[in-house]
Amino acid sequence: MTLFLQLLVNGVIVGALYGVVAMSFVLIYKASRIVNFAQGEFLLIGAWTCWWLLTSWHLPFWIGFPITLVFMLVFGVILQVVVLRPMIGEPIISVIMVTIGLSIVFQAAMKWMFGVFAKPFPPIFASPTTNLFGLEVQTVYVVSLGISILIMAGFGWFFKYSRTGLAMRATAFDQQVAQSLGISVRRMFAMSWAISAMVSAVAGVTVGVVNGVSSALSIFGIKVFPAVILGGLDSVIGAVLGGLIVGVLENVAQYVDSQWLNWGNMYEIAPFYVLIAILMIKPYGLFGTKDIERV
């Protein structure tokens, strides 16, 4: 039972991270209708940048981390302006393939620069584990859960109360109307990519601190799909919830598997079975907008 509880807690923590990544994925999709297959590489790039700053330049974490975020911000804008902007109005297959191409390029480049082996972060917290309601949980996990909640709250505030957030929502709702109201749609696109890259980098650094940085991080970019499909492609709340469910589901699947089924590898594969099932039953997810087509 303790094992089960432990798995559940792990699931929630990892799920919260999935939620954060899914949220930044949905942000891009909502704003610019681009499905970003390179989301996982954002995590990877962010984590490697931070790792590099911390180990090669021996910067303390509280300096290295903000620099990483600024870098990701600039990176996101440049990526949108240089690569994605020419793709506006192209058929969906082209846009998807461009982001897939980007993901391959980034992944290979990261392997090239930093090697294929996982590299640990320098220790950031004094004690590696803490006691949470009688369960041994890694400190980083607790902090990551806190960070995830903070980011989600930040998102909520940003879209609800800030002027830019409102402009972004307007752009997502209807680009033409937004433009006629004086909103720079181009800037909103660039901004959504920048924020998305930045938030993903936070998640990347968090995972990197826990597991070490390696190209395995980019699997988050794939795991994001079950989460967003479950929640609905264009719903931020759905993304968070989907992420949580996928995180818990993975761990439960692994538990069930190790206890009774012994199929192996359920941790990796279970979300994809769920993904197919959802697409068959309820393709627009829990909170997604139904596509109603009129002729």
Add this chain to the structure above:
Amino acid sequence: MANVSIIPSGDFKTSYGTDTTIFPTTTSRNFAILGVILLLACPAFMDRFWLNMLIQIGYLGIAALGLNILVGFTGQISIGHSAFFGFGAFASAWLNNRWGVPVALAIPLAGVVTTGVGLLFGMPAARLKGLYLAIATLAAQYILQDFFARADWFTGGTNGTIAEALTIFGFSFDTDERYFYVVLVAMVVMYILATNLMRTRDGRALVAVRDHYLSAEIMGINLTKYRTMSFGISAFYAGIGGALYAHYLQFVSVEGFTILFSIQFLGMIIIGGLGSIMGTLMGTAFMVFLPEAMQALTKLVSGTAIDTALNLKDNIAFLREMSIGLVIILFLVFEPDGLAHRWKQIKAYWKLYPFSH
């Protein structure tokens, strides 16, 4: 996209028959026949390296053509093609090893079995389109990959499986020179089949589904049927390609059929030209020669400052991977219609030279 070609003025088609011939002109037909005859002579003077390349283009080209029928002609996106390719490879080896089906029969049977699997995963395709379908096929890719790693009875698990060489009436096609003809025949047959498919009612229905599926439905085209059918056809081609691959290498390992391989297939048809049958072949050739070109490029700069700075020798694998991604992006940004389109423009240029206006 598919039918843009410069036709000399005054050349009017007066019947549907002349408008839908396999080759647009007699010259192009003669050139195609000449090309096949030249290829028939290839093993006589080519060394193993080039034969190997051509054989690769052959079986990958068949699988890529299947993907092009799905993506280019029907407008459905699949990111799981290599899983079907792999399934065909394993199915053929399994049919031969476990049930003693002769290889010559196992290859088409593998295609049929793969079609079944394709239809199974194509079931969501009946309801989904575009983006959602892409994600569903992504899941199919991971599920099938997991299945390969786990199903020892089918794939031999981590050991992989042995596929026997193709033997017809005691004549074994076990060398590159001999196998080349097998692949060539299969390729010509499959390409003619695809071209003919596009000339039929069903083929036109597929294109109609791509161009405007609502209009297509209003015109009485059964969307579910044609979407699923296109998925099945694509899986069939992938299965045949995979089976040819298995009996060429005579060994299939479970590791090869990754998502990167699927993306390479997509790259082939994008580079070649979506919705172009000959373009598929061009794109496949491009994709097969790309790693070799990278290798040659590395050799060219070896010893120079660039080489030492980037440590190219140890990182050639990453360079290749990167080049695949880069080529896909560059083609999409600068030449979205692919090599087939460029080829047509070149032809048109010379046809009207020097008075192009």
